[in-house]
Amino acid sequence: MPSLDIVGDDLKVELPSGETVRFAHLDYAASAPCAQAAADAVAELLPRYGSVHRGTGVRSQASTIAYELARDVVAEFAGAGDDHSVIFTRNTTDALNLLARALPPGTTTIQFDGEHHANLLPWPNVLRLPTPASPDEAVAALDRVLRGRALRGITGPAVFTVTGASNVTGEVWPVRRLADVAHAYGVRVIVDAAQLAPHHPVSLADLGADYLAFSGHKLYAPFGAGVLAGRTDWLDAAEPYLAGGGASAVVGDRPDDLTWATGPARHEGGTPNLLGAVALAAVCAALITADRDALHAHEQALLGRLRDGLRAIPEAVEVSVFGPDQPRVGIVSLHLPGHDPAAIAQRLGREHGIGVRAGQFCAHPLVRRLIGTAEAGAAEAGAAGAGTAGAGAAGAGAAEARECATATGLLRVSFGLGSTADDVDRLLTGLAAALRT
């Protein structure tokens, strides 16, 4: 039975006080630790490791079988059907870039502007909509744009690309509802599931997605593989992502005498990352059979504990796109008026043995807007004398605080499998101390 225990769960760090504590890793959204299932799968295959799709020897045969089995498991995890392909990539960024290059010529891309840069930057002919204030607004905005698409000159193929869960706020986007709208206008849907897949089942059919991208290193399989799963037709019609061996079926003597492979091989030029694929599939297999409801309940309990505890730390202002009640995965980002979040993150690491992330998380437009909104909220509360979260700090030097925070971003806390209530409690204690001393 593949195990979802965490490798290095008991990693210890020494604090300046001389005390040794368990490292509290609260930066899963950047890279999750390795699951035992992934480490075991790699260790098991290594003695038989060889080239994929190339050799007749026992190593090559075992490796080819392992690679294609991994594809089957990932296909099941992603709910891929007969008209879908599963392509192993390096990560989500790679998967989305691959897909961007495979779109038919003249495709228009529609998106909201709060995406991670991996889902913001690769696309052609982008129509970028302002990030909406609610899921209903998101659905209405997409519908409005698509209804008027001819006026905007969108006459050819179009795609709508959206994150499943925000890497900044953890909020889950209303993907199914948006997909239904997009499909009503014949627009295909791409879901950046980098942050959703580690926390929720991600089936193409259930999400209503045509394409799904995610990364192994965020899914407890840090061996350099990612996935693009989605409809085969455009992928098979596109130029190969990487020209070379594997992607080519027949190469003649003349430069133009060449037939590209179809199926996943077309976009997997070169020797594939066998160990990455096998590790990723091992975690997918473990998650397929896991009690996802129990995992979800544990994560939501930690989230509740963290957010309850934060109420006692008004210097830290939770940010959100859709408001505090929107369902979210185990990610919370905090605006710290008057403080440099990078310095606070460093103190949490050095003085408390806690790993978090500070910055703009490769989502600059969104983070800038969230900070602006938080600052405006604090200024309003300050002007009204309400004394609510952030108002004190804003009153103490709003302009300076705004400049500092805007320059450096937010502080992000994120967790997943293996995270404990003690991790959360230590974060709360450490954060209060770092902000107040």
Ligand code: PMP
């Ligand atoms: N999308 C989202 C929502 C992410 O959080 C990330 C990683 N932070 C990416 C895409 C890119 O993932 P990768 O770095 O693995 O390519």
